[in-house]
Amino acid sequence: MFNIIIFGPPGAGKGTQSAMLLEKYNLVHLSTGDVFRSNIKVETELGILGKSFIDKGELVPDEVTIAMVEDFLKTTKESNGFIFDGFPRTISQGEALSKILMQLDTNIHAVLALEVEENELVSRLLERGKVSGRTDDQSEDKIRNRFAEYNNKTEPLLEFYAAKNVLHRINGLGEIDDIFNALVHRGRLCT
Ligand code: C5P
Numbered sequence: 001m002f003n004i005i006i007f008g009p010p011g012a013g014k015g016t017q018s019a020m021l022l023e024k025y026n027l028v029h030l031s032t033g034d035v036f037r038s039n040i041k042v043e044t045e046l047g048i049l050g051k052s053f054i055d056k057g058e059l060v061p062d063e064v065t066i067a068m069v070e071d072f073l074k075t076t077k078e079s080n081g082f083i084f085d086g087f088p089r090t091i092s093q094g095e096a097l098s099k100i101l102m103q104l105d106t107n108i109h110a111v112l113a114l115e116v117e118e119n120e121l122v123s124r125l126l127e128r129g130k131v132s133g134r135t136d137d138q139s140e141d142k143i144r145n146r147f148a149e150y151n152n153k154t155e156p157l158l159e160f161y162a163a164k165n166v167l168h169r170i171n172g173l174g175e176i177d178d179i180f181n182a183l184v185h186r187g188r189l190c191t
């Protein structure tokens with residue numbers, strides 16, 4: 001198996017680049033945000049719980065998110081590998097992911113971190129909010145709160161993965177195809 005984490009703050013382009021990686025490498029996409037949103041739509045217990053955090057731009061508690069990911073991985077273990085998009089977002093989630101993958105006899109091969117500065121991200125998200133219908137894309141307050149969560153809880157994962165020698169930082173500003181090529185080369189993904 002070949003497992004990738006696509007990493008970065010909200011609006012960095014994780015979803016866009018995941019879609020391209022999926023097509024090229026035939027991987028399974030796990031976007032935790034998408035899983036939450038589809039649960040919210042059909043009002044599952046998980047969706048109702050998650051919504052109270054997501055609408056405020058806060059992170060859902062670790063135990064909820066980790067249980068959801070465990071479930072997903074245990075039911076789809078027959079794959080070439082996974083792209084994790086939006087997970088892990090805390091050190092606890094990172095530790096849990098290592099443990100789960102170890103049980104599946106695999107690990108994280110590359111963490112591709114997209115770097116974009118905050119003002120650019122805010123304008124991208126406000127733009128996306130006009131079409132995405134996402135409640136958390138609708139106001140600058142919520143967006144700023146998502147950055148605060150990212151800076152406090154998620155960014156420390158960069159060190160966590162740098163220590164495992166799997167971290168690659170990529171400039172996330174520019175043409176989508178150029179960024180994709182940079183991901184493939186910097187991450188040393190096979191062609
Ligand atoms: O990844 P995405 O931006 O789609 O996530 C949307 C929201 O889902 C986050 O702002 C957060 O509220 C919630 N989320 C979370 N924990 C994760 C992934 C997403 O709480 N690991």
Ligand code: MG
Nearest residue numbers: 014015033086
């Ligand atoms: Mg996304």
